[in-house]
Amino acid sequence: MKIVSKNFGIKNNHQIDVAIKNGIYSSLNIVFKKEPKEIVEEVDLSGLRGKGGGGGATGRKWKMLKGEKKVYLCVNADESEPGTCKDRQILEKDPHLLIEGIILSSYAIGANESYIYIRGEYTTQAKILQQAINESYQKGFLGKNIQNSNFNLELTLHRGAGAYICGEKSALLESIEGKRGHPRLKPKRPEPDYLFGEDAIVNNVETIATVPFIIKNGYQAYREFGTACSPGTLLFAISGHINNAGVYEVPFAYPMKKYIEEFGGGVWKNRKLKAVIPGGSSTKILKAEDIEDLKLDYDSMREAGTSLGTGGMIVIDESTCMVKTLKNLLKFYHEESCGQCTPCREGSGWAYKLVKKIYEDNGKLKDLELLKDNSFIMNGKTICVFGVAVADVIDGFLSKFEDEFIEYIRKNNVS
Numbered sequence: 001m002k003i004v005s006k007n008f009g010i011k012n013n014h015q016i017d018v019a020i021k022n023g024i025y026s027s028l029n030i031v032f033k034k035e036p037k038e039i040v041e042e043v044d045l046s047g048l049r050g051k052g053g054g055g056g057a058t059g060r061k062w063k064m065l066k067g068e069k070k071v072y073l074c075v076n077a078d079e080s081e082p083g084t085c086k087d088r089q090i091l092e093k094d095p096h097l098l099i100e101g102i103i104l105s106s107y108a109i110g111a112n113e114s115y116i117y118i119r120g121e122y123t124t125q126a127k128i129l130q131q132a133i134n135e136s137y138q139k140g141f142l143g144k145n146i147q148n149s150n151f152n153l154e155l156t157l158h159r160g161a162g163a164y165i166c167g168e169k170s171a172l173l174e175s176i177e178g179k180r181g182h183p184r185l186k187p188k189r190p191e192p193d194y195l196f197g198e199d200a201i202v203n204n205v206e207t208i209a210t211v212p213f214i215i216k217n218g219y220q221a222y223r224e225f226g227t228a229c230s231p232g233t234l235l236f237a238i239s240g241h242i243n244n245a246g247v248y249e250v251p252f253a254y255p256m257k258k259y260i261e262e263f264g265g266g267v268w269k270n271r272k273l274k275a276v277i278p279g280g281s282s283t284k285i286l287k288a289e290d291i292e293d294l295k296l297d298y299d300s301m302r303e304a305g306t307s308l309g310t311g312g313m314i315v316i317d318e319s320t321c322m323v324k325t326l327k328n329l330l331k332f333y334h335e336e337s338c339g340q341c342t343p344c345r346e347g348s349g350w351a352y353k354l355v356k357k358i359y360e361d362n363g364k365l366k367d368l369e370l371l372k373d374n375s376f377i378m379n380g381k382t383i384c385v386f387g388v389a390v391a392d393v394i395d396g397f398l399s400k401f402e403d404e405f406i407e408y409i410r411k412n413n414v415s
């Protein structure tokens with residue numbers, strides 16, 4: 001079943017005339033006849049969960065707005081995590097679907113100004129998107145009094161400068177404000193985010209691109225797929241040691257093994273599967289045997305001791321050295337820590353140095369204890385969950401592959 005990828009195969013679908021011919025923007029007629037709160041209710045009833053990694057309920061987030069302040073919708077197209085490459089498909093292949101989703105969502109939450117924050121490295125996607133935005137203005141889908149509805153919407157594409165941390169929603173908002181992309185302290189109780197002193201909603205590209213389907217077909221149609229707690233579909237990505245790396249939309253609760261075999265075409269070079277990092281590099285690694293009966297939904301992944309994340313699976317074959325894999329991942333996190341919190345700034349550096357030392361055959365067994373201590377110190381003691389993610393990556397590798405680390409160290413050492 002395809003919801004957001006339905007038109008991906010259509011030639012020149014990024015051009016507005018082709019997109020309109022294929023049904024994009026047709027939900028505007030429906031939406032402007034309804035009250036904004038009816039749209040919020042429909043999205044809430046659909047159970048739509050945020051597709052940027054956290055899986056928070058979109059409707060509940062929108063309902064936190066009190067209507068007392070101006071509201072901004074900020075669409076998160078930062079997509080910088082290794083293994084996560086799904087939103088770029090929407091940006092390239094159906095940018096008008098995203099814009100349609102932005103119009104509907106902005107109308108629902110009462111936003112007259114919206115931003116798309118796109119990662120700096122997505123130069124091609126930024127060009128395609130800016131062209132699509134320009135076309136949408138020309139056709140009168142953006143701007144003043146859209147389709148005689150009295151609804152105005154200005155949409156700005158904001159390009160990042162290449163920092164992974166700017167995908168974290170509060171760092172993203174700081175960055176739009178022209179400041180350094182440092183995450184903000186979180187409030188005690190859930191409340192709307194803020195931008196320029198007004199309310200802001202941050203949602204992922206795919207989350208927003210799903211809204212037109214819900215509005216056109218009703219919340220029940222969305223709930224026909226997936227499970228009660230993980231309704232609908234997700235653009236799951238697969239990369240690494242796999243025959244058909246790519247992005248394929250399937251309903252939640254699809255069996256992971258079947259996905260790897262059917263869509264991914266199985267592990268490359270006729271090798272055996274060793275492990276899978278299931279939902280972008282920040283999710284805890286699983287062994288081949290862990291995925292035998294595993295389903296791709298939030299609850300099943302939590303029960304398996306990991307998380308669904310963005311659904312970007314990294315497949316690892318039997319020939320892979322786990323010490324080297326962890327070293328490479330930690331190099332990324334060390335370079336991308338924003339440096340604001342000491343446990344994350346220092347901890348990610350120390351973790352990288354320790355695993356590099358082991359990889360370069362200078363490791364001692366006690367380094368593994370140091371590594372565990374280091375992730376304990378990082379975990380839960382920082383402003384954002386970047387530090388938690390690094391600790392989870394380390395803990396995941398050590399809980400599943402500690403034997404391999406020990407053997408690697410023993411090969412060259414007797415301590």
Ligand SMILES: Cc1cc2nc3c(=O)[nH]c(=O)nc-3n(C[C@H](O)[C@H](O)[C@H](O)COP(=O)(O)O)c2cc1C
Pocket residue numbers: 049050051052053054055056058076077078079080081164165166167168169170202203204205207208384385386
């Ligand atoms: C380090 C870090 C990077 C993140 N990167 C992204 C990203 O690139 N895209 C995204 O949508 N969410 C990202 N998130 C999650 C966002 O903070 C936020 O939860 C999300 O954009 C909310 O949208 P959603 O509810 O539609 O998922 C990141 C979080 C962290 C901690």
